[in-house]
Amino acid sequence: MTETGATPAIIAATSALEERLPFADTTDLEDAERGFIGALRPGQVFAADGRVVWDADAWASVLELERPETVNPSLWRQARLVALHGLYEVTDGVYQVRGMDLSNMTLIEGDTGVIVIDPLVSTETAAAALALYREHRGNRPVTAVIYTHSHVDHFGGVRGVVSGEDVAAGRIPVLAPEGFVEHAVAENVYAGPAMARRAAYMYGAALPVGPAGQLGAGLGMTVSTGTVTLIPPTLDVTRTGQEEVLDGVRVVFQVTPGTEAPSEMNFLFPDLGALCMAENATHTLHNLLTLRGALVRDPHAWAHYLTEAVDLFADATSVEFASHHWPTWGRERVVALLTEQRDLYAYLHDQTLRLLNKGYVGAEIAEMFELPPGLERAWHTHGYYGSASHNAKAVYQRYMGWFDGNPGHLWPHPPEQAGRRYVEAIGGPEALLEVARRAFTNGDYRWVGELVGHLVYADPGNTAARELQAAAFEQLGFGAENATWRNFYLVGAAELRGDKVGTPTVAASPDVLAQLSLGRLFDSVAIRVDGPRAGDLRIGVDWTVTGPDGEHQYWSRLSNGVLSHGDGAGREKADAVVRADRQGLLALFSGQAGPDELRESGSLTIEGAADALGRMLGVLDSADPGFAIVTPRPRER
Numbered sequence: 271m272t273e274t275g276a277t278p279a280i281i282a283a284t285s286a287l288e289e290r291l292p293f294a295d296t297t298d299l300e301d302a303e304r305g306f307i308g309a310l311r312p313g314q315v316f317a318a319d320g321r322v323v324w325d326a327d328a329w330a331s332v333l334e335l336e337r338p339e340t341v342n343p344s345l346w347r348q349a350r351l352v353a354l355h356g357l358y359e360v361t362d363g364v365y366q367v368r369g370m371d372l373s374n375m376t377l378i379e380g381d382t383g384v385i386v387i388d389p390l391v392s393t394e395t396a397a398a399a400l401a402l403y404r405e406h407r408g409n410r411p412v413t414a415v416i417y418t419h420s421h422v423d424h425f426g427g428v429r430g431v432v433s434g435e436d437v438a439a440g441r442i443p444v445l446a447p448e449g450f451v452e453h454a455v456a457e458n459v460y461a462g463p464a465m466a467r468r469a470a471y472m473y474g475a476a477l478p479v480g481p482a483g484q485l486g487a488g489l490g491m492t493v494s495t496g497t498v499t500l501i502p503p504t505l506d507v508t509r510t511g512q513e514e515v516l517d518g519v520r521v522v523f524q525v526t527p528g529t530e531a532p533s534e535m536n537f538l539f540p541d542l543g544a545l546c547m548a549e550n551a552t553h554t555l556h557n558l559l560t561l562r563g564a565l566v567r568d569p570h571a572w573a574h575y576l577t578e579a580v581d582l583f584a585d586a587t588s589v590e591f592a593s594h595h596w597p598t599w600g601r602e603r604v605v606a607l608l609t610e611q612r613d614l615y616a617y618l619h620d621q622t623l624r625l626l627n628k629g630y631v632g633a634e635i636a637e638m639f640e641l642p643p644g645l646e647r648a649w650h651t652h653g654y655y656g657s658a659s660h661n662a663k664a665v666y667q668r669y670m671g672w673f674d675g676n677p678g679h680l681w682p683h684p685p686e687q688a689g690r691r692y693v694e695a696i697g698g699p700e701a702l703l704e705v706a707r708r709a710f711t712n713g714d715y716r717w718v719g720e721l722v723g724h725l726v727y728a729d730p731g732n733t734a735a736r737e738l739q740a741a742a743f744e745q746l747g748f749g750a751e752n753a754t755w756r757n758f759y760l761v762g763a764a765e766l767r768g769d770k771v772g773t774p775t776v777a778a779s780p781d782v783l784a785q786l787s788l789g790r791l792f793d794s795v796a797i798r799v800d801g802p803r804a805g806d807l808r809i810g811v812d813w814t815v816t817g818p819d820g821e822h823q824y825w826s827r828l829s830n831g832v833l834s835h836g837d838g839a840g841r842e843k844a845d846a847v848v849r850a851d852r853q854g855l856l857a858l859f860s861g862q863a864g865p866d867e868l869r870e871s872g873s874l875t876i877e878g879a880a881d882a883l884g885r886m887l888g889v890l891d892s893a894d895p896g897f898a899i900v901t902p903r904p905r906e907r
């Protein structure tokens with residue numbers, strides 16, 4: 271990989287920031303180190319096949335040095351805090367394993383064992399975190415699991431801490447906010463492959479760690495790359511004020527739907543004075559629209575629930591912890607943290623609306639946006655994961671959509687066609703590169719990234735263009751306070767330079783897909799129908815899906831390039847009736863096994879037109895798990 275140092279323009283910008291920020295305030299470091307008990311040494315976690323799925327030591331040798339000029343000082347500080355790893359005591363009976371995955375695992379000691387909150391991304395890291403806890407606190411059995419919300423870094427490792435049999439037998443309750451499974455699964459169905467692809471850019475998990483490489487994700491260091499599992503909850507938390515007793519420990523819940531996740535909850539352990547804020551209040555400005563892609567979140571609701579959390583819980587709280595970052599001790603400091611976080615999301619919401627109602631568009635509002643001094647002074651409001659810039663655009667998008675109202679932007683040429691026209695307008699590739707090189711010398715890397723992008727799209731074989739755009743992205747990455755911006759820029763540069771940019775974490779694991787309802791499963795098939803190829807096909811298949819909970823009748827009809835489906839039998843007679851179990855259905859739709867193979871093995875039967883099913887499956891397209899982002903995609907036909 272080509273690597274350059276930071277240019278004088280970046281060094282000047284980051285040095286100015288270093289002067290401005292309150293580095294003398296070391297409270298966060300004290301909090302992050304407080305209660306340290308022990309760490310996994312060495313810090314690697316392996317998969318069964320010997321592959322490293324987590325390396326907590328990866329960052330240590332870089333972060334112990336003086337800040338390199340290729341890292342923003344504010345991000346450097348955050349990376350040092352986030353990279354700390356090990357088992358920590360939060361308060362009597364409350365422990366956290368931090369820095370062993372993107373998220374934290376919290377452990378609450380009960381009468382007979384230990385309650386696990388948020389079992390990380392992978393079974394391997396979750397098992398290692400639990401083992402680390404047990405090494406220091408004794409071999410306590412897991413007596414309950416709580417998922418704070420529906421994102422994969424809060425449930426994926428569950429089979430590393432409990433077995434499905436123990437949960438199914440009712441020996442271990444699993445709690446989650448209402449709607450958890452629906453949202454956990456849905457997020458990985460419709461746009462799952464694209465989100466996984468962009469997550470590779472956002473977290474930089476395939477990027478080498480180093481002064482000019484990956485240095486965390488702001489929220490955690492990166493995402494582990496082990497086995498993602500899902501055991502559905504056995505007890506839904508449906509309302510605020512709901513109280514449960516788990517292993518002798520009282521818990522009072524606050525449901526917070528539509529905040530950081532569509533299904534999320536905060537909760538208080540009143541007898542321990544400990545408050546879990548899930549991912550609703552962390553030591554960063556969070557995302558209203560994550561760069562990997564998602565539905566836009568609602569900062570208005572988010573702020574409301576933070577106010578409610580203070581009202582409900584603050585008086586009974588002596589320590590607050592979350593599913594990322596370090597805890598906050600002391601009632602007053604907890605209230606300050608929660609109200610500042612509240613003000614942060616409310617300010618983003620209200621000010622973006624104020625400005626859009628005066629006609630300003632997303633890009634303008636993002637550039638105008640400045641936090642008030644009280645929020646700017648706090649470290650936890652800085653954009654290490656979300657940013658004021660992309661969050662303001664997210665609020666605009668939430669209310670107004672992609673169109674800014676200017677008809678000049680209503681029907682522009684797509685990137686390749688626009689690229690060719692821009693290159694021609696400016697007098698050809700050499701003239702464009704000349705302008706871009708001048709801009710690079712002047713430190714206007716944003717303009718270089720945009721301008722040279724037109725040439726890269728017009729002629730992806732132009733290596734001078736690719737290298738110049740990569741160099742600009744690299745400087746933007748070096749200067750970024752936001753870790754996910756840094757990762758996107760640096761992975762983008764790697765793609766331009768022809769480095770292999772993999773997709774290391776895919777959340778749509780077999781365990782997650784097994785939780786799909788029939789409706790969702792057929793939805794996931796419908797979005798793979800190659801419309802143009804299926805345009806004049808009409809095929810009807812009725813299904814009998816067998817499983818432990820009995821038989822389900824289901825219908826599907828392909829017409830006009832659309833696969834419609836629903837419960838029961840179809841209105842018109844089907845060409846074929848297929849009988850299969852869920853396993854067979856999953857194998858069929860994922861392409862793991864063809865109809866003939868499944869018929870021979872006896873897990874599928876077809877009545878009626880024998881070729882109907884094959885013709886329907888024949889028009890299914892598949893996602894590209896490693897699609898290009900910075901350079902053109904292959905032409906569809």
Ligand SMILES: [Zn+2]
Pocket residue numbers: 373421423424549593594
């Ligand atoms: Zn998370």
